[in-house]
Amino acid sequence: MTPGQGISYQHRIAWLAELAQMGYRVTNPELISQADPSFFQNYRTWMQELASLKGGHVKYVPLFSRFPEGVPDQFTHFKKRLIGYLANFWHVSADGRPQPGWVPDWLFNAQDFGADPITQLQHDELYEQALKAQASRQRDTHIEWTYLTLALAPDWSAALQKWMQSLLYAKAPIKAAWHADLTTLLDFYGVADLEANRLVHKENKAWVMRYAWQKGQYEQVLHLGSNATDVLRMFAALTGSDVSLSEPIRFPKLTRAQRRCVMQMLDQAPELAEDLMRYRALWRTVARYLHPGEFASKYPHVANTFRALHQGKLQTLNSKIENLLAEADLFAIRKDPTWGPLNLNAR
Known part of the structure; x- marks a missing residue:
């Protein structure tokens, strides 16, 4: 205001x-x-x-005009509807043509319904009749309150941004009903000011990354993604798949600019080998869309990691340590720069 x-x-x-x-x-x-x-x-x-x-x-009307007292038995009503379908199929007018939408008065009292009792499709006459009946009824005294907060300009802008961030940073998934409003606010405020480390819920982060990706804001996608698994969740959000990754997901087709963005995100991701091994079946599918070998000169680490995954030779930090322990080569473990706690030479 x-x-x-x-x-x-x-x-x-x-x-x-x-x-x-x-x-x-x-x-x-x-x-x-x-x-x-x-x-x-x-x-x-x-x-x-x-x-x-x-x-x-x-303007809503109930299917059963005498609801809630006059709701018929479910099984009996189903049988009568089935009979009604058959009656509609065989019923013909005087000129011999079928008459769909005919409600036999020996089967149903149409006045007891706000729609066609057989097909349950809207019927203008029954709808208008039900509207009049609704108007004469006493209003429901139970109210589900929604609370509005007013704000004076220019405070309203900060209040809206704060509300948007409170939803995105929440530890619970955003309700689908809020998606349209949040999209409008992200169009206005952008995602550059969002703190990636505060997007703690995986579904919310995937949703915001999906937004930036669809807008072609690949720099912001890089800003939001913190590990390789975030890429998979974003792909799941883009294709309407399971963001939890507990089931196989679908993948979008990628332009060269998008593939470059993914390669850069993977290049800056910590523990890349561990993340690829955790969802290796999904990453093997990603490789078919990504073609990491084409970017080997700029992102050799990512290309080599995918090559090792494809060949079944990918070694994670844990597997390296296990192999060295099996060989009792503690000196090699101590000198391995990737194993900070035992890397005495780095101290």
Whole structure:
């Protein structure tokens, strides 16, 4: 809201009452007295938007007009529907043509339904009838409240960014209902200010990386990804596969620029061999799309790691230590620069 001389008491009360009727409460209504009256210029537009968020833009009617008392037995209703399908199939009009959508009065009382009781498809006459019946009913007194927080410009921008970050940094996955709003906010704020180490939930990080990837913001993808497994999760998010990687995932086709981005991300990833071994079946599939050998001159470490994976000769740090221990070569372990705790020469 733009700061101003404030909104009159009458308008304030009327607005809060309308919000309450829709299931909204304002956590800081005192801020309304500091807003400019122009706040109400687009009143109807954003009230309709708030109504749609609650499903208020659609008029619903129950399938069973006497719900909840008059719900028929499930099995009996199914049998009657089946008979109705057969009756529709054989029923013909005077001119000999089939009559789909015919509801036999000896089978159903159509007035007891808000839609066709056989097909359960919307029927205009039954729908209008059910709407009138709904209007005469007493409203449900139980309300699921949604809380709104007001902010004055320019504070609203910081408040929105803080809200966006609180969802992205949460330790729980983002609800699908928030994806559209978060995409709009990411379009506005970008991802450059996000702290990659605070994206602690794997699904949330994969979702943000997917956003940056689809926008062609490959530098931001590099900024967000911290290890090779993040690449797999991003691919899973891009293809609608299982981000937890507990099941096989699909992979997108990659342009040369995208392949270069993946190679660079893998090149800067710690413990690359360990990550590739952990999901070696998936990485063998990735290699067919990635063609790491084409980038061997610029990223030799990544290309060599993939080659070793393909040949079944990939050695992780643990496997190196196990082999040396099996050979009782403690001197070699001590000198190995990759084994910091025992690398006495590095101290």
